[in-house]
Amino acid sequence: MLHHHQQQQLQRPRRRCEGTAMGVIVLDLRPGNGIGPFSLGMPICEAFAQIEQQPNIYDVVHVKHFDEEPLKLDIVLSFPDHGFHLRFDPWSQRLRLIEIFDVKRLQMRYATSLIGGVYTLFYPGLSFAFPIPSQYTDCCHDREAELPLEFPDGTTPVTCRVSIYDGSADKKVGVGSLMHKASAPPLLPGNLYMEEVHVKLGEELYFSIGGQHIPFGASPQDVWTELGHPCGIHQKQVDQMVIHSASDPRPRTTLCGDYFYNYFTRGLDILFDGQTHRIKKFVLHTNYPGHADFNSYIKCNFVIQGSDLDYSKQSITPSTKWDQVKEILGDCGRAAIQTQGSTDNPFGSTFVYGYQNVAFEVMKNDYIATVTLFQS
Numbered sequence: 001m002l003h004h005h006q007q008q009q010l011q012r013p014r015r016r017c018e019g020t021a022m023g024v025i026v027l028d029l030r031p032g033n034g035i036g037p038f039s040l041g042m043p044i045c046e047a048f049a050q051i052e053q054q055p056n057i058y059d060v061v062h063v064k065h066f067d068e069e070p071l072k073l074d075i076v077l078s079f080p081d082h083g084f085h086l087r088f089d090p091w092s093q094r095l096r097l098i099e100i101f102d103v104k105r106l107q108m109r110y111a112t113s114l115i116g117g118v119y120t121l122f123y124p125g126l127s128f129a130f131p132i133p134s135q136y137t138d139c140c141h142d143r144e145a146e147l148p149l150e151f152p153d154g155t156t157p158v159t160c161r162v163s164i165y166d167g168s169a170d171k172k173v174g175v176g177s178l179m180h181k182a183s184a185p186p187l188l189p190g191n192l193y194m195e196e197v198h199v200k201l202g203e204e205l206y207f208s209i210g211g212q213h214i215p216f217g218a219s220p221q222d223v224w225t226e227l228g229h230p231c232g233i234h235q236k237q238v239d240q241m242v243i244h245s246a247s248d249p250r251p252r253t254t255l256c257g258d259y260f261y262n263y264f265t266r267g268l269d270i271l272f273d274g275q276t277h278r279i280k281k282f283v284l285h286t287n288y289p290g291h292a293d294f295n296s297y298i299k300c301n302f303v304i305q306g307s308d309l310d311y312s313k314q315s316i317t318p319s320t321k322w323d324q325v326k327e328i329l330g331d332c333g334r335a336a337i338q339t340q341g342s343t344d345n346p347f348g349s350t351f352v353y354g355y356q357n358v359a360f361e362v363m364k365n366d367y368i369a370t371v372t373l374f375q376s
Contacts, residue, residue, distance in 0.1 A: 025057055025082055029108040032125020032167035035098050038086055040166050041185040043193060044093045047077060047086060048295050058082075065090070065289040068365050071319060075289055082106050087182075091319065092194055093287065093299055094184040100162040108162070125167025197268075197284070199304040202357040202375050205268075205282060214270075216375050217278045223261060223270060232262035236271060267300025282373040286318040291369045292347045302371065304358070322353075322366045329355050335362070 027036030034040050037050040051058040060081050066073040071090045074097075078085040083102030088095055100106055165182035187193060196208040204215040212226040223230075236258040257274020271281035285297040304316040314328045326332070335351035338361060350369055351362045361370040 024105060024107050026107040026109050029110040031164065035108065035164055038095065038098060040095050040164070042095045043298060044075060044088045045295055045298055047095065063289060067290050070288050070290065070365065070367060089184055092184060096184040097182040098164040103162065125165055127163045194299065194301045197300055197302045199302055199373060201304065201373070216280070219277055220261070220272060227263060230261035231264045233259060234262065235259050264297050267297045280374060284371040286368055286370070288363065288367055288369060290347060291363060304371070318368060320368065322362045322368070325360060
């Protein structure tokens with residue numbers, strides 16, 4: 001199956017928007033910038049936050065992604081009731097293209113005029129597609145007619161699809177086959193989104209834009225000073241990452257005094273020892289759709305270099321597949337199976353492989369879900 005569908009439907013009476021005056025929502029159209037609350041370049045977590053703020057409007061959302069090769073195709077948030085989708089670049093998870101595929105279900109407001117079912121001009125960062133009646137295909141053969149366009153009988157075409165994209169690169173992005181040309185607008189200098197986090201195995205994390213070094217053994221005060229206050233703090237329940245030895249098969253389910261600092265906006269958890277109050281583990285999240293933690297964390301753009309890894313050739317990043325990890329680090333034997341806390345979890349179990357100083361949680365599609373760093 002090409003796409004994996006998740007339907008997020010809230011428990012409330014179902015409203016269908018079939019193009020009636022009551023049901024059609026009106027969204028402000030910003031050519032080259034966005035529509036309604038959705039802005040080009042926004043991370044996917046911010047789009048989800050907007051959806052959650054207005055559940056009565058966005059009550060049906062389909063999340064579509066290519067499960068087997070998640071970096072090959074866009075992550076798409078589709079709003080079937082309103083006739084548009086948001087396309088997110090699968091690597092950066094930022095909004096690169098907005099497509100309105102059914103203008104009967106959505107009214108767009110540009111400046112003060114309403115657009116919907118009528119044609120209008122090209123703007124930078126905005127394209128319209130029109131069906132051309134079969135009898136006039138010869139006169140419009142170049143497919144890039146200048147607007148306003150009139151057919152020989154004096155009628156004007158009715159738009160059927162609209163694309164909104166970043167126009168700053170001066171690319172003309174059409175619809176259909178030209179869509180792949182649309183890329184998210186560049187991030188402003190100093191923006192920490194997708195900041196490279198360099199990992200020295202057994203030693204430290206280094207944040208490439210902010211310049212912070214966070215070593216193992218650092219205190220909570222050190223971390224607050226360097227990274228600011230955490231988004232969440234919670235007691236550690238069970239160590240799911242402990243790979244039990246055959247001589248001690250008892251599951252360790254007690255509350256240990258250890259506690260996590262969660263930095264969701266950095267894709268990072270930091271585990272402190274409850275006795276010494278020093279860092280003993282880091283957990284880095286890739287935020288792939290199809291994992292139980294999807295949309296809980298922003299993707300951590302890590303680069304793992306060991307003391308014995310040649311950095312230029314042999315680094316491990318969120319795009320590295322499990323087979324490549326084994327080529328770099330060698331085989332590590334059998335996996336522990338992790339069920340995300342429940343056997344009926346819809347995302348299926350993942351596999352945890354341990355090496356010296358690092359453990360990888362790997363999904364069924366061979367991509368890394370999380371990396372746990374520790375000192376062996």
